[in-house]
Amino acid sequence: MQKLLSGNAFVFGKNVDTDQIYPGRFVEFTDVEDVAKYAMFGADPAFTCKVKKGDFIVAGTNFGCGSSREHAAITIKAVGVGAIIAESFARIFYRNAINLGIPLIVCPNISQLIQTGDSLSLDLHSGEIRLEKSLIATAEPMSEYVLNILESGGIKPLIKQQLATGNRA
């Protein structure tokens, strides 16, 4: 896992739900290239035209609330978002994103400190968030368990290894 990430910020508000991230009428699509076309479609239909690989989604509290649809995490990963920085995450979205290897960073007040278009850098290990190279916030540390999943490139390689060794725990 790359330790230092940098990119531009796309800032959203609080309670960004999974219907805004990936509307229900597109859930029937199952191939990643189809799913990728609709990232953040309900909140900003032009998001996929503007976002570049490594950019950040920044949001208020409860990002990803609502449905269990993994499409919400798949679509964000597919367009190359480097990390999501939010004041808090909804639980199922949190698990889905970590399972896919998307870094999720919890940082109080972050949506007030950053505007869309700001150039950010993020140190995943220290949690330090810099705006144009000045330190503006330090995120909450991720748990060892979650870091292990991220560093393994998501949960699938870990389970694959577990199944190969016949270990269920």
Added chain:
Amino acid sequence: MHAIEKLLAKKAGKTSVKTGEIINCEIDMAGINDLYLQTIRSFFEMGGTKVYDPSKVIMFLDHYAPASTITQATNQKQFREFCWDQGIDLLMDIDQGVCHQVLADKGLAYPGEIVVITDSHTTTHGAFGAFGTGVGATDLAIILATGKLWFRVPEIIKINFEGKLHKGVYAKDAILHAIGTLGADYAVYKAVEFGGSMLEQLSISERMALCNMSTEMGAKASYIQPDAITMAFLEERVTRAYEIYHTDADFHYADEVSFDVSALKPQLAAPSSVDNVYDVSQFIGRHIDQAYLGSCTGGRAEDIGIAAHILHGKKVASRTRFVIVPASKGVLLEAMEKGYVKTLIEAGATFVTPGCAACLGTHEGMIASGETCITTTNRNFPGRMGDTKAEIFLGSPAAVAAAALMGEIVDPTLYM
């Protein structure tokens, strides 16, 4: 320890657990619904070949029941074939209905169980003293492959509803009021136990609505301590042995809040978030294009019965549509036997086959830009049931049925 902690400890093969600890639990029932073909894909991507224990897996073709596009049909075909290949006998095809109601109807929801489904409203099973939680496709695939899943032992909050609900006021009103007061992120990562004297008044149907909606305050799971009402429901349905856990007297909740429901008026969640909650009186006279009664929150036989009571011998308003979606085959049969279906069809309601239908914004009752819908479902996010410029109000079955009758938002207590 709390009953939930004892339950989780048992399933993790431990004598005790503490808040924040990460544990790996045996899963009693793992459910997949037809939105998430990714579950099967992730299973094979992880190197899975045979499902760990097919008897603990249940497949629900409920969200797209019956399929309305070729893509949906193709996804469902792959689910059926996976079940046949893997020896999964619990294939709940398009005739059965919404996963949570089907589990309840068939006696597959019971105390002490861990039930995990690829559906966020799996908290519903707290109504039976089970630990129910929703996950995404890849987490469910891990259960398919290993029979287990990791959990962080949650903080536990208690929400007490004290007093007696007035006629025409329901559990849905009580939980909307609580979500409106506490916020949509109040219980994120936490488990919520419901208590208080109001519960003595609530049927299993209403308790399911309460636990279902705990998802909308972010809860990981919910819990109602099984009592005589629970046992009466289970005795008719559950054939397997199960264990009821009890909370120790010295257990300390992470937070405890109480609401007096004695004076509670009917509530509505106004567009476009579930915690945007007001007394119905704020919106009296607002025109309704579509009234929608259905879903795992408000599509049970009791809910349809309330609508039949309100519309008996009357007609749905001329510029309003009334869509009714029974939550399951069992619900539809009961509604037919009790005469509710005839009453409501004669009144001008449209019945849709059991399932999720328009609740998730894919088919069967979508709404257009500029339209207003009042619904017994659980979410009013922008675009949830159709166009993002449509408006959705959430309310009780009585609020929905009374609005269907009058063509506008009214106080349902006047129509009981």
